[in-house]
Amino acid sequence: MSNIIRNTSGAKRAVPKVLEQRTVADTKKQRILPTRTTTIDEKKSQLLEMMIRLEDMYHTIRTKLGEEEANVHHQLEQKQKQKELEWQEITKQTYREAEEQGYASGYEAGMQQVHFELSNQKQEMEAMVKGAYNKKEELIQSAEPFLLSLSTAIAKKIMLNEMEQNPETMLSMVKDTLKKVQDRGEVVFQVSAEDYQHMVPMVDELEKQLDVNASLKLIPMSDLEVGSGLVHTPSGSYDISINSQLSEIKKQLLSMFEERKTDEH
Known part of the structure; x- marks a missing residue:
């Protein structure tokens, strides 16, 4: 349920404070991820x-x-x-x-x-x-x-x-979003400062979801909440925060209630 935010030419945005950044090396190392006890689908x-x-x-x-x-x-x-x-x-x-x-x-x-x-x-x-x-x-x-x-x-x-308790839970959400990215070149993934340390070991796995000619850069942001993430590509941005996921679910359920109320009348 990712929400895409298209780039608007000429618009100026405040640049959040960048704590540090890490560019994935060209040589990708295979990493063994911890077994996930609970998936985001669950x-x-x-x-x-x-x-x-x-x-x-x-x-x-x-x-x-x-x-x-x-x-x-x-x-x-x-x-x-x-x-x-x-x-x-x-x-x-x-x-x-x-x-x-x-x-x-x-x-x-x-x-x-x-x-x-x-x-x-x-x-x-x-x-x-x-x-x-x-x-x-x-x-x-x-x-x-x-x-x-x-x-x-x-x-x-x-x-x-x-x-x-299980930081790798966010991995599934990010993977689903990156699979939708068709751009080549650099893709920037911004996460909260708290989530950054947990996402670093997963970068190589995440980069596999992109085009072979694309690279992934992981950046911690001081103004993002835990569980929030933004993916920036040349063609637009994706919001993969928990708030956006739940807001979309709530919106659909409210719409369902309104339709049922209309049918009852």
């Missing part, structure tokens, strides 16, 4: 599993809210029936009193009052049901971005921790 798989669990949580919340809505609706219906029974009793009582007293006009006025009160009660109950439904939708919509932000934050922490 990390992505774990992230997707986490997203699935959060989606299950989201469906559980929706189900519970739906049950609450049904419960509220049932209670309102019971209250409405109770009110109707009460007003029916009042109507009968009014009729009896009017009949006993012989005041037809009084009976008619009482009936009008009863109908007026029943109409108001019905409108109030309908408003309560509508309000409960709207509140449920608001809770669902507000929960989706929060769950995604939480999951990506957790995933970032897990991946950074994995890279600290």
Whole structure:
């Protein structure tokens, strides 16, 4: 999911402070890399599993809210029936009193009052049901971005921790990016100062992913975060940082939620 940044002619950019640089010698030495216990693909798989669990949580919340809505609706219906029974009793009582007293006009006025009160009660109950439904939708919509932000934050922490324990984990991400580079000549790979010492033994292996006429230069940068990397070629630059990877995943999942929400409506 690398994000490519095309060169813009004439644009000036601030040059980050370069701590030191190392140019790969023409004679490449074969190096034996440590066995990787966890690949970046497995990390992505774990992230997707986490997203699935959060989606299950989201469906559980929706189900519970739906049950609450049904419960509220049932209670309102019971209250409405109770009110109707009460007003029916009042109507009968009014009729009896009017009949006993012989005041037809009084009976008619009482009936009008009863109908007026029943109409108001019905409108109030309908408003309560509508309000409960709207509140449920608001809770669902507000929960989706929060769950995604939480999951990506957790995933970032897990991946950074994995890279600290197994620095070679970043190798797979860099390889996938370098395979896309078609340029010849010098290719510059910038990493954080913390990652630099771990990437030095892997340079020869990484350079094998490039064209035979291309060379790779590894440079530590003081302004890059751990797990971040930039590959600069004559035709453009590639961002292979963890943040860009997770941002792309989050963007796709949000798009998926929006499409599903549109389908539901």
